[in-house]
Each structure stands twice: as structure tokens, then as C-alpha cells.
Amino acid sequence: MQNAWVVMPIAVGAFVATMAGGLFAISLRDRLHLVLGFSAGAVVGVSFFDLLPEALESGQMWGGRNVLMFCALGFFLYTLMDRLVLLHDHGDHNSKSRGWIGASSFSAHSLLDGFAIGIAFQASRTIGTMVAIAVLVHDFSDGLNTVNIIVKNGGNRRLALRWLALDAFAPVIGAAISLLIVLPRAGLAPILAVFAGFFLYIGASDLLPESHHAHPRLLTTIATLLGAATLLFATQLTGGI
Numbered sequence: 001m002q003n004a005w006v007v008m009p010i011a012v013g014a015f016v017a018t019m020a021g022g023l024f025a026i027s028l029r030d031r032l033h034l035v036l037g038f039s040a041g042a043v044v045g046v047s048f049f050d051l052l053p054e055a056l057e058s059g060q061m062w063g064g065r066n067v068l069m070f071c072a073l074g075f076f077l078y079t080l081m082d083r084l085v086l087l088h089d090h091g092d093h094n095s096k097s098r099g100w101i102g103a104s105s106f107s108a109h110s111l112l113d114g115f116a117i118g119i120a121f122q123a124s125r126t127i128g129t130m131v132a133i134a135v136l137v138h139d140f141s142d143g144l145n146t147v148n149i150i151v152k153n154g155g156n157r158r159l160a161l162r163w164l165a166l167d168a169f170a171p172v173i174g175a176a177i178s179l180l181i182v183l184p185r186a187g188l189a190p191i192l193a194v195f196a197g198f199f200l201y202i203g204a205s206d207l208l209p210e211s212h213h214a215h216p217r218l219l220t221t222i223a224t225l226l227g228a229a230t231l232l233f234a235t236q237l238t239g240g241i
Contacts, residue, residue, distance in 0.1 A: 003121040003128070004179050010132045011114050011175035014139045015168045018110065021143030022164035026157060036211035037220035039148050041227025042141040043203035046109075047071075049228075049235040051196035059189025070190045074197025078105070082201070099153030102206065103163040105198045106146045107170045112191060113139065114171030118178020119188070133237070135171070141231065142167060149202070152210055 025035050052071060059067045081101055113135045121128030146167045150160040211220045 003118065006125075006128070007118045007121055007175050007179065008172070010117055010136070011172040013132075013136055014110070014114060014117075014171035014175075017136050017139040018143035018146075018168040018171070019164065021140035021145075022147040022160070022167070023143075024140075025144040025147040025151075026160065033211050033220055034223045035144065036148055036152065036207050037223030038227040038230075039141065039145045040203045040207035040211055041224035041229070042231050043145055043199045043207060043227075045228040045231030046141070047196040047199045047203070049232045051192045051199070053235070055189045055192035055196065059186055059193070061186045062189055067189055067193050070193035071197040071200070074194035075201050076197070077194070078198045078201040079205075082205070096154050096159075098206075099150045099155050100163075102149035102153070102202055103146050103167065105195070105202065106142055106149070107163070107167045109195050109199070110139065110142055110167050110170035111174040112188075112195065113142075114174025114176075115178045116174075116188070117171070118175045122178075122182065133234075139171065141227070145202075145207075148207065152207075 055067050056064055082098065117132050117135055120131035143164055146163050147160045150163050208224065
């Protein structure tokens with residue numbers, strides 16, 4: 001509990017960053033295709049530049065091949081869930097159920113973010129600070145992505161705000177849990193890899209195609225590359241999470 005006075009204020013900062021990202025997405029609804037393009041790059045960037053590198057580094061005891069297998073498991077597990085939802089909704093690619101699954105995944109990732117902050121500070125103050133900066137930077141994208149996945153799948157402003165609030169509170173809850181549990185660093189590797197697979201599917205199969213649908217490709221492509229570059233810069237700046 002000695003790190004509580006550092007961890008919890010950072011978790012509150014993550015709450016603010018997530019809310020700011022979501023409200024930003026709502027205010028730019030008229031330019032949603034550009035926001036979706038940015039989100040697609042950010043989501044894929046989270047997987048490639050953040051979650052997978054950390055999973056590989058912290059999961060050396062698992063072996064790189066097995067860590068990537070966990071990532072593939074997450075990708076195809078999400079594919080299966082997505083297809084089942086589409087069958088249930090008679091092939092409606094803009095179903096609310098699909099949006100709920102996506103938003104739930106982002107909220108779970110945010111919970112893990114908060115948990116990772118607390119665990120990192122258990123290792124050292126330096127590692128904790130690096131993790132905190134990375135989380136604060138990409139939690140803005142998490143909030144933006146949560147709103148986008150709900151709105152894109154037929155949800156209204158009120159529903160989007162409810163999911164945004166849940167996503168914003170998740171890192172606070174995760175940080176609080178981390179103060180009560182001591183977890184081996186290697187134990188996080190499979191979880192991080194599975195979520196990397198989730199986000200690769202969401203970005204590549206959902207957000208990216210939608211961002212290009214009936215819109216100029218040049219601007220949306222630039223927005224996508226900007227989203228990926230933002231996450232790459234954040235992780236390089238902090239040494240990765």
C-alpha cells in the first residue's frame with residue numbers, strides 16, 4: 001500500500017485522459033471517418049508498439065512463439081465472437097451487440113492499464129513512471145476508440161457516454177486492485193498478448209474498413225498513419241510499457 005499515494009492520482013489522470021478522448025470523438029462526429037481512421041491506426045499501434053512488445057519482454061519464460069500464439073488466440077477468439085454476434089443480428093454489420101463487445105474489450109484493456117501501473121511501481125519508481133506516461137498518452141485514444149465503436153455500431157450519444165464512463169473508471173479500479181495483489185511480471189504476458197489479438201482484429205477488420213467506406217482515401221489514410229505514429233512516438237518516448 002506504500003505506493004497508493006502515487007498510483008491512485010495517476011489512475012485519476014487516466015480517467016481524465018480517457019474522458020477527454022471520448023468527448024473529443026463526440027464533438028467531431030461530423031468528421032467521424034477521419035476520427036475512425038485515426039482510431040484504426042491507434043488501435044493497431046497499441047497492439048504492435050505497446051502490448052505485444054511488453055508481452056514478449058515480460059513473457060520470456062513462455063517463449064516468443066507461445067506469446068504470439070496467445071495473440072493469435074485473441075485474434076481468432078474475437079473473430080468467433082464477432083461472427084456469432086453477426087449471425088445473431090442477421091448479418092447487420094452495425095449491430096449494437098457488436099459495439100458492446102468492442103467497448104467491453106477496451107474497458108477490460110483500461111482495467112489492465114491501471115493494474116499495470118500499480119504492478120510497475122512495485123518493480124521500481126522509474127519503471128512505474130514510464131508505464132504511467134505511456135498509459136496516460138494512449139488512454140486518450142482508448143476513450144476515443146470506445147465512443148467510436150459504439151457510435152459506429154448504431155449506439156446513441158447517451159449509450160456512448162455510459163460506455164465512456166465505464167472505460168474511464170476501469171483504470172482506477174485496476175490500480176486499486178494492484179495495490180492488493182502481487183503478481184509475477186510473467187503472469188501478465190498471456191493476458192497482454194490476447195488483448196493485442198483483440199485490438200488487431202478491431203482495428204483491421206472493423207475500424208479501418210469503416211473509415212474508408214464512401215470517403216476520400218487520402219485523408220483517412222493519413223489519419224490512420226497519424227494514429228499509428230502517435231502510439232509509436234508515445235511508446236518510444238517512454239521506452240515502451
